[in-house]
Amino acid sequence: MQDDDATQEMLSLVLEEPDHWAMFLDIDGTLLNLAPTPDAIEVPEALPGQLHRLSNKLGGALALVTGRSLSYADELFKPFEFPTAGLHGAEIRNAAGMQTVEATAEFQALKHALTAEAEHYPGVLIEDKGAAVAAHYRLAPEYEKVLEDRMHHYAELAGPNWALQLGKMVFELRPARSSKGDALERFFQSDPFKNRCPITIGDDLTDESMFAIANARGGVSVRVGAIGAPSCATSRLSSSALVRNVIAALAA
Numbered sequence: 144m145q146d147d148d149a150t151q152e153m154l155s156l157v158l159e160e161p162d163h164w165a166m167f168l169d170i171d172g173t174l175l176n177l178a179p180t181p182d183a184i185e186v187p188e189a190l191p192g193q194l195h196r197l198s199n200k201l202g203g204a205l206a207l208v209t210g211r212s213l214s215y216a217d218e219l220f221k222p223f224e225f226p227t228a229g230l231h232g233a234e235i236r237n238a239a240g241m242q243t244v245e246a247t248a249e250f251q252a253l254k255h256a257l258t259a260e261a262e263h264y265p266g267v268l269i270e271d272k273g274a275a276v277a278a279h280y281r282l283a284p285e286y287e288k289v290l291e292d293r294m295h296h297y298a299e300l301a302g303p304n305w306a307l308q309l310g311k312m313v314f315e316l317r318p319a320r321s322s323k324g325d326a327l328e329r330f331f332q333s334d335p336f337k338n339r340c341p342i343t344i345g346d347d348l349t350d351e352s353m354f355a356i357a358n359a360r361g362g363v364s365v366r367v368g369a370i371g372a373p374s375c376a377t378s379r380l381s382s383s384a385l386v387r388n389v390i391a392a393l394a395a
């Protein structure tokens with residue numbers, strides 16, 4: 144199912160039975176257009192308010208599930224604070240409270256070493272996210288291979304508590320203990336998500352674990368972006384602009 148059909152499906156499901164559904168939304172490449180650098184993203188002015196109205200319609204059962212840190216996600220959608228899973232599921236704020244992850248001294252040292260090494264790769268950006276770190280090569284695609292090798296090396300150094308996460312022109316080290324799919328299951332443990340059916344929308348490899356949960360729970364999974372990347376999502380939307388159209392229509 145794609146674009147018009149996928150849009151229509153979500154509109155009719157949610158508008159007809161808002162008490163039945165919970166929405167789980169990825170941020171980069173899904174709610175927001177991709178940008179050349181992590182901090183160059185733009186949040187359309189209307190979007191935070193639309194998400195807030197949609198959340199109210201869903202009885203609060205709308206969560207952000209992102210690779211960003213939870214605190215960064217909060218800044219993007221101020222003044223609203225949604226239930227959120229950050230760092231690919233390692234951090235969470237739900238009815239049970241807030242759980243974050245601290246970087247160990249060894250991981251801090253690793254981040255310093257990686258940042259120093261990246262100075263030899265002009266255009267490569269290191270994004271320090273606390274207990275995770277991302278090495279971006281969008282501005283220097285010629286370093287993809289060398290960076291991949293080096294990030295495998297750093298992943299070995301980091302040990303089993305960190306995992307190498309591949310993404311869009313980025314290699315990340317993230318806490319290994321939790322995926323976005325695990326985060327969904329944690330949201331489902333309490334209200335307002337409990338007993339609802341998931342609609343998950345995401346654009347990247349990290350979102351596949353939440354698509355799998357949505358499919359297993361009889362929900363809807365939507366992968367955003369050009370067809371080509373293999374995915375277990377059952378529907379497609381070809382751009383984040385189309386995702387925002389769905390959000391705007393549901394919030395109206």
Ligand SMILES: O=P(O)(O)OC[C@H]1O[C@H](O[C@H]2O[C@H](CO)[C@@H](O)[C@H](O)[C@H]2O)[C@H](O)[C@@H](O)[C@@H]1O
Binds near residue numbers: 171176209
């Ligand atoms: O799970 P998400 O909310 O999609 O976050 C995934 C990563 O998104 C960011 O990187 C990506 O978006 C950047 C801004 O558009 C882009 O420049 C970069 O190439 C993309 O990989 C973010 O910087 C990461 O921390 C997130 O993990």
Ligand SMILES: [Mg+2]
Binds near residue numbers: 170171172345347
């Ligand atoms: Mg994304």
